[in-house]
Amino acid sequence: MKKLSVIKIGGNVIDNSEKLHQFLLDFNALPGDKILIHGGGKIATELGVSLGIEAKMVDGRRITDIETLRIVTMVYAGLINKNMVAQLQAKGCNAIGLTGADGNIIRAVKRPVKEIDYGFVGDLDGASVSSATLDSLLRAGLTPVLCAITHDGESQLLNTNADTIASAVAVAMSSLYETVLVYCFEKRGVMRDVEDDNSLVPEIRMQEFESLKQEGVVSGGMIPKLHNAFEAIKSGVSAVYIGKADELPQINDQGFGTRLII
Amino acid sequence: MKKLSVIKIGGNVIDNSEKLHQFLLDFNALPGDKILIHGGGKIATELGVSLGIEAKMVDGRRITDIETLRIVTMVYAGLINKNMVAQLQAKGCNAIGLTGADGNIIRAVKRPVKEIDYGFVGDLDGASVSSATLDSLLRAGLTPVLCAITHDGESQLLNTNADTIASAVAVAMSSLYETVLVYCFEKRGVMRDVEDDNSLVPEIRMQEFESLKQEGVVSGGMIPKLHNAFEAIKSGVSAVYIGKADELPQINDQGFGTRLII
DSSP: OOEEEEEEEOHHHHTOHHHHHHHHHHHHHSOSEEEEEEOOOHHHHHHHHHTTOOOEEETTEEEBOHHHHHHHIIIIIIIIHHHHHHHHHHTTOOEEEEOSSGGGOBBOEEOOOSSSOOBSBEEOOTTOBOHHHHHHHHHTTOEEEEESEEEOSSSOEEEOOHHHHHHHHHHHHTTTSEEEEEEEESSSSOBSSTTOTTOBOOEEEGGGHHHHHHHTSSOTTHHHHHHHHHHHHHTTOSEEEEEEGGGGGGGGGTOSSEEEEO | OOEEEEEEEOHHHHTOHHHHHHHHHHHHHSOSEEEEEEOOOHHHHHHHHHTTOOOEEETTEEEBOHHHHHHHIIIIIIIIHHHHHHHHHHTTOOEEEEOSSGGGOBBOEEOOOSSSOOBSBEEOOTTOBOHHHHHHHHHTTOEEEEESEEEOSSSOEEEOOHHHHHHHHHHHHTTTSEEEEEEEESSSSOBSSTTOTTOBOOEEEGGGHHHHHHHTSSOTTHHHHHHHHHHHHHTTOSEEEEEEGGGGGGGGGTOSSEEEEO
8 A cells, every 4th residue: 555644734834934944845855645734824814904804703713704714715725825835846846736625625514503603614524535536636646735625515615624624634545545644733742741842752552542631641632632633543544643843854763743553 | 639628718707706607507518628717807906905905007017016926826826716616516517726836737937027027927938838737637537727827836926817828728738639729708709890799700710810900800909819829729729719708608519709720
């Protein structure tokens, strides 16, 4: 089975042009087939402010109304995605920038309205990702760069969580490729002691997860992150890495972040 | 040789949601492989106004400064392209929206500064279009939808004339496909009498072009349009059509616009 890396970066890399430049160099240097997934960043918020459109929040949750959807479509699929593609091309990576609407790669369902109407937000299920289309792009020598916009198959674009997209893409591709999923975020990984930068937990097996939660090594926002990672592993992904973008080159000798395995 | 239609639409279709809906239905109904190329429209100008960025003009020519490039990247590659793709998907067309940076499909050269500095504007040459990548997308069952943004291969996105892109794509693809190039614009085609809507010239052969110019049947902005069309034909395109978007379905029985042939 061929190897595939699905790598997700967030706003902290996107908003910093030097960091982004270095990350794209490191991304391009990784061996094997690759898919990059990116979220937004401050640019969308700033454009909203310039246009006098305030971020809509209900109970601390961000709402994607029609104006916000227009902005994220412009910023994620246009400005960020295409500049990232042009930079990757200059670095010798044959990148192709896509939303989930392109090639029907990710079909989502508009989140049902319960207590909160999240607006134009897409949720994914096991059948959302078209692995065949992504495979044909990879076989054509292309490197897909996906932004966090999907569609519902009925003309509606939908704002979709980039972490969720990364996980769904990795799971879907694991039927065709030996797939690892890499989340780049602010920290070096799971830390035994948040104050001590040398306390990185290099590996967590699924069976250790419960006891690490009880010990408090994994807490707060890391719990759902790791839970979702192990769900992806249960569904076929070989390993999930969580670490810092600027340490990405160390993934080749298992020195990157925390590695989650079965 | 397989058949391919390269179809260009402009702002008059894009700015009118009903017209666009009908055009996309008609586009999807055309037989054979297809590539759609779209320009901008009023949306980019309107966004510029909302952001307080005025269109820069020098000697009546539009200049693409860095702010304008950001806007057209957001509007053409993001808002217009992705909404068009989502609509085509809903109509059963497996569209994939692209700039020239994606897959290195169109590499341009930033226009050299002579009397006027046009800013971030791209010019094309005979080697600009990667027909192999477009071919592999078509073979994967995808329908490329190209917006008027290219890149220079060195990280720089460039604003590029959509008519020029359409012509360059058609010429490049004519080595692999029997290619027709279709320009949709405001008029029914070349008219013998601009006042008479029934005076459409259904066909012009290259050898007739000179005499039609002398008779004044072809005049003004139509002269360079037809000149470029015949250049494309000389370079391998089977035929070029110039006509009205809402008459597109009539192309199957030669009833669409003015047909230019060798």
